[in-house]
Amino acid sequence: MQTRSLILGSTSPYRRELLSRLRIPFSVQSPEVDETPHTGERPLQLAQRLALAKAKAVAEKNPNAVVIGSDQVADLNGMSLGKPGNFERAMVQLRQMSGQTIVFQTALAVVCLDSGFEQADLASVRVQFRVLSDAEIAAYLHAEKPYDCAGSAKSEGLGIALLESIANDDPTALVGLPLIRTCNLLRAAGVKIL
Numbered sequence: 001m002q003t004r005s006l007i008l009g010s011t012s013p014y015r016r017e018l019l020s021r022l023r024i025p026f027s028v029q030s031p032e033v034d035e036t037p038h039t040g041e042r043p044l045q046l047a048q049r050l051a052l053a054k055a056k057a058v059a060e061k062n063p064n065a066v067v068i069g070s071d072q073v074a075d076l077n078g079m080s081l082g083k084p085g086n087f088e089r090a091m092v093q094l095r096q097m098s099g100q101t102i103v104f105q106t107a108l109a110v111v112c113l114d115s116g117f118e119q120a121d122l123a124s125v126r127v128q129f130r131v132l133s134d135a136e137i138a139a140y141l142h143a144e145k146p147y148d149c150a151g152s153a154k155s156e157g158l159g160i161a162l163l164e165s166i167a168n169d170d171p172t173a174l175v176g177l178p179l180i181r182t183c184n185l186l187r188a189a190g191v192k193i194l
Contacts, residue, residue, distance in 0.1 A: 074151030123173035
């Protein structure tokens with residue numbers, strides 16, 4: 001079988017670090033996809049659409065490569081919470097999430113245009129937030145600056161102290177790339193992992 005290059009279609013340093021754990025060579029390319037939600041689009045649909053769009057955007061420029069696209073949207077009772085971008089918006093998000101159960105929808109797509117391979121998967125992570133004071137939220141935000149994280153949540157750092165529980169079946173999904181599902185899709189695409 002012809003060896004195909006592997007490309008992560010993402011600018012996320014978190015996804016890059018996670019994929020590097022598999023110890024397989026890959027490169028990174030920005031998918032340059034508009035992440036604006038469509039009117040009436042639910043968080044689950046948004047995450048799935050963007051993961052596939054990112055993989056396809058990079059695959060179009062690299063048709064022989066196997067391309068991974070991923071996206072994560074925080075779902076607060078059907079409302080999408082994206083990356084806050086700054087302290088003020090992160091404060092608003094975390095106030096809304098205080099004491100709530102949030103479902104982080106982490107979608108994944110693997111595409112290879114030359115072989116005709118296209119598969120997608122989804123890891124939903126239920127996260128119960130503690131009731132948070134403004135002082136706790138501000139201290140967390142000043143320490144972590146999670147402005148590039150969906151829902152301002154950075155569980156791999158100090159953000160874990162904001163939580164009561166996490167429920168999922170793919171332990172890296174909350175960080176942004178569900179590696180169990182990634183391995184499954186890469187194997188199906190013909191990528192040797194071990």
